[in-house]
Amino acid sequence: MKKDAKISNAVIKRLPRYRRYLRELQKKGVDKISSREFSRLIGYTASQIRQDLNSFGGFGQQGYGYNVDGLYNEISAILGLDKHYKMVVVGVGNLGRAIANYTSYYKTGFIIDTIFEVSPAIIGNSINGVEVRDYDHIVEYVEENDIDIGIICTPKEVAQEVADKLCFAGVRGIWNFAPVDLEVPDYVALENVHISDSLHALAYHMNKQSKEQGKKDK
């Protein structure tokens, strides 16, 4: 891998998808794949695939294709999935619960260390084996336990305050599910999951497809 190669954000967004498909191939015992076969599987063009994978060095061999294990491991390393991350979830609504349970499926080193909540009725319980703690102690806890990532599942009204506390306490990444764009210092990474954006894009594609269908029907 070219160590300091600048990889575009669009490619970064595709890497997890490449990785998922490579994992499926591994499970099926496939050890090499051509960019053409990979294209059929993943739905990007073969030239897109070659361009993407070349952007960080390329792992293909002419006339051989890609080595599935090698490419999987390299993409995992590029994404930083060869490391472990300690995470805290803030907010125990349905979404917080879903995340707390969902992430247990990840076998990729993302560990939910604890969960913070303001409601006295929930503090002290455990979810998926993880203790729910009092939000009042979030700063000390995150500092003392070297937490890497804060996951914000609170109402949007308090999300910025939660982000401020998490950043102050030293997290390096914020994974935000509150429907609001947060401001964080430059040295903290931020991923916003605006679930409704995806629904709105779906609506667009549905209407576009109806129009195209309408044209064909004429």
Added chain:
Amino acid sequence: MKKDAKISNAVIKRLPRYRRYLRELQKKGVDKISSREFSRLIGYTASQIRQDLNSFGGFGQQGYGYNVDGLYNEISAILGLDKHYKMVVVGVGNLGRAIANYTSYYKTGFIIDTIFEVSPAIIGNSINGVEVRDYDHIVEYVEENDIDIGIICTPKEVAQEVADKLCFAGVRGIWNFAPVDLEVPDYVALENVHISDSLHALAYHMNKQSKEQGKKDK
């Protein structure tokens, strides 16, 4: 709007974000905004904004800026958010519950009509005022009630089968939360929400930022 203008997928993905920020401006009583001010707010460059909004006709006036209400309404119409959509949720785990509750916040015409589940213990209950029905009756129900969108919140092992039934019964869109890529007919729109992809992208950015921080510290 240029009626048949082809809008790139990248622009479509940004439109919901433009729309969210315009809504915030509306709430604050702002009625016009320059691309420069809008750029500061939303975090895209002013030229990106002009290019995006020009791609479907442009709503700015030289020396005046964008009309907030006009642009908001036009983007809503392009996305198809001036219509109503009847949706069903399939699968009542934490994620299904979160979606069933979360979408109630949308004031954009996405209505959860019903929820399907296989577990007898849950069938007949209601979540957020919506009845949970027996998955065995999904095809008839979707057909008879003109459901537009199926939301898949099942384990990944059954997600394709659920998608097949939904498409057979006539939905026009699938919003998929199961961690698997689905195959659907060309005339059905599909949006996959791979939540873990976003976490993996976060890990990448965290590691990149640590490296850059490391360089600065030297």
